[in-house]
Amino acid sequence: MTEPLLRLDDVRATLQLRGTEQVLLNGVSFTIEAGEALGLVGESGSGKSLTTRAITRMLDPGFRVSGEITFDGTSVLGMNAAQLRRYRVGDVGMIFQDPRAHVNPVHTVGDFLTEALVHTRGVRRDEAERRAVVLLDEVGVRNAEQRLRQYPHELSGGLLQRVMIASVLLAEPRLILADEPTTALDVTAQSDVMAILDEQRRARGLALLFITHDLELAAACCDRLAVMYAGEIVEQGTHVYDAPTHPYTVELMGARPSIDERHARLPVLRYNRETHEMLKAQA
Numbered sequence: 001m002t003e004p005l006l007r008l009d010d011v012r013a014t015l016q017l018r019g020t021e022q023v024l025l026n027g028v029s030f031t032i033e034a035g036e037a038l039g040l041v042g043e044s045g046s047g048k049s050l051t052t053r054a055i056t057r058m059l060d061p062g063f064r065v066s067g068e069i070t071f072d073g074t075s076v077l078g079m080n081a082a083q084l085r086r087y088r089v090g091d092v093g094m095i096f097q098d099p100r101a102h103v104n105p106v107h108t109v110g111d112f113l114t115e116a117l118v119h120t121r122g123v124r125r126d127e128a129e130r131r132a133v134v135l136l137d138e139v140g141v142r143n144a145e146q147r148l149r150q151y152p153h154e155l156s157g158g159l160l161q162r163v164m165i166a167s168v169l170l171a172e173p174r175l176i177l178a179d180e181p182t183t184a185l186d187v188t189a190q191s192d193v194m195a196i197l198d199e200q201r202r203a204r205g206l207a208l209l210f211i212t213h214d215l216e217l218a219a220a221c222c223d224r225l226a227v228m229y230a231g232e233i234v235e236q237g238t239h240v241y242d243a244p245t246h247p248y249t250v251e252l253m254g255a256r257p258s259i260d261e262r263h264a265r266l267p268v269l270r271y272n273r274e275t276h277e278m279l280k281a282q283a
């Protein structure tokens with residue numbers, strides 16, 4: 001059997017807070033095959049973002065991480081500095097909820113898109129700009145050449161998120177980590193941006209870890225779903241959306257916002273820590 005592109009095996013992340021050990025990721029295990037999309041779903045605070053930070057070894061220094069994370073068979077936790085840089089810059093591309101927080105406001109869109117190609121890959125600036133224009137066009141940014149001269153504040157959130165997608169694709173990664181990439185956008189931009197991400201990653205055969213609190217959206221664009229609660233994966237597989245078995249997933253399904261209410265907060269669920277611990281004790 002071939003090794004999955006990404007494997008998390010019993011990953012545990014703990015932090016000392018006010019003298020006690022807080023377990024924030026507890027035995028997280030999943031795999032993503034090359035070209036496959038996994039949706040990681042759960043409420044705010046369940047540990048989804050911490051999971052992506054563990055995958056890229058970007059957890060704050062106070063965290064203790066155990067278990068195993070492998071990318072294409074290589075231990076991420078065992079990578080040296082040079083391997084880690086190559087992995088973060090070349091193998092994995094990251095798209096975040098708020099694109100504005102991840103661009104330098106005084107750099108043009110063109111500088112942002114071409115910087116890594118020019119400085120880390122030695123691509124000539126004119127060639128890097130040519131590639132950037134092609135990609136902007138592919139992700140639906142019109143007048144791409146003019147856009148390169150603009151600054152982030154001149155672009156709408158939806159347009160800037162497309163620029164983010166283009167910048168990730170320019171680096172030719174094998175895995176995209178998308179952490180709530182559409183949550184901060186208005187409803188129309190949400191579906192456009194999600195459709196572009198989905199289309200482009202399928203066309204290129206890229207794997208995706210899609211982080212969201214929206215089960216319906218995850219089911220629409222992912223091959224498999226994993227549901228997270230309190231730092232643990234409670235259920236995962238291809239059945240999750242159509243036939244959930246875990247009580248938490250069942251309740252999450254019932255509480256999901258309609259398409260017009262994606263900005264709405266989920267109602268408070270009855271499933272809580274007590275229920276969770278009780279179920280685990282019974283299992």
Ligand SMILES: Nc1ncnc2c1ncn2[C@@H]1O[C@H](COP(=O)(O)OP(=O)(O)OP(=O)(O)O)[C@@H](O)[C@H]1O
Pocket residue numbers: 015024042043044045046047048049050051060213
């Ligand atoms: N650096 C940190 N120090 C202390 N606690 C942290 C730190 N980072 C995250 N946490 C806690 O870990 C838990 C999981 O956080 P995480 O950001 O992964 O949640 P999430 O599922 O991504 O939620 P959201 O959808 O709101 O981003 C939360 O209770 C959070 O407060």
